[in-house]
Amino acid sequence: MRAMGKTRRLVARGLCAAAVTAALAAPPALAAQEKRPEPGWTLTPTGTDARFRGLAAVGRDTAWVAGSGGTVLRTLDGGRHWSDVSPPAAAGLELRDIEAFDRRRAVALAIGEGEASRVFRTEDGGATWTESFRNTDARAFYDCLTFFDSRHGLAMSDPVDGRFRILSTSDGGRSWRVLPDAGMPEALPGEAGFAASGQCLVSSGAKDVWLATGGAATARVLHSGDRGLTWTPAASGIPAGDPARGVFGLAFRDRAHGIAVGGDYRADQASPDAASVTGDGGRSWQRAATPPPAYRSGVAWLPHSTRSALAVGPTGTDLTRDGGRTWRTVDTGSYDTVDCAPDGGCWASGEKGRAARLK
Structure with missing residues (x-):
C-alpha cells in the first residue's frame, strides 16, 4: 500500500x-x-437466546457454538440453518468452550465449581454425547480447553493449591488425566483465568500452548513448549490489578507470533491498552500502539494472513492489518468470541443467540 x-x-x-x-x-x-472491501458480519438466525461464548469454526459452511443452558448448535450450510445438538446431560450447565475437528467430532467444556466442570464428546454430529470428564475436586474450576491435533489436548482450571491445574488427553477427549504441577509456576494472589471466549488456553503446532490470566496485580501469559508439562510466565502488558481485569483471549498464528486482548469486562469501566503482541512466542509482550477502544474478549488471525486479525467484544469488532500494533473498529455488534477456519471461513458468536459469518 x-x-x-x-x-x-x-x-x-x-x-x-x-x-x-x-x-x-x-x-x-x-x-x-x-x-x-472491509470485513463485516452477517448475522445468521439461531432460533435461541442462549449466550454463545464457545465457538469452533470448521469451515465456511460448518461451525459449532456452545453456550448457556447447555446449548450446542451446529450449522452445515453457512448459517442458513442451525440444528440443536445439545448434550442432554449438559442441560442447565454453562458451556464456555467447544473444539471441533470436523462436522461430526467435537469436544465441549462446561465450566463451574466442582462437578459443574465437565467435558462432553460427540462422534456423530451431536446425535449422541459422552461425558468423558467430571471434576470431583471442589477447589477446581475449569475455564478453557484446546487441542494440538485430533488426539492430543489440554484443559485448564483456576489455581488449586496455588498453581493452575492442567488436564491432558491423548485419545481425542475420550479420557483425561491431571498433569503433575511441578513445572507450573506459582499463581499470583488473586490470579485466575477468564471463561469468556474459550480463548484463555490456546495452542499452535504440535506442542506449544499458552494460558492467559487476570485478576492479580499483573495479567500474565504462561507458555509451555511441551504440551503442558512445564510453563514460563510473562507479563502481558494488559492492565490488571482487579478481579475484572486481565487477558481474556489469545490467538497465535504460529509458535512465535501472538495477540492478547482483554481489559475490564465491566461496561462502566474503561479498558485502555486492551491488546498486546508478541513475536517471540510469548517471552515478551508489547502493548498495541493503537489498541481497541474498549474491552475485547476474543481474537483470531484471518486465514493465510501474517498481519490481519479480528478482535471482538460486547461493543464491537476491531481489525488490525499490521499484526496487532494498531486497531480500528469495523463493526459495532456485540460478540464474545471469534474463530476462523483454514478455508477462510470466519465466525463470531455472543449474547442473545448471536452467531455470524464474516462477509
Missing part, C-alpha cells in the same frame, strides 16, 4: 505518463489489497 501512495504523489507532481504507467503496473497485488 505504501507503493500505491507513492504513485499517487508522483501523479500529483505531474510526472510523465510513462513513469506513472510503469509505477501503476508494478504492484498489482497491492492495488488489489487497497480495493479490498
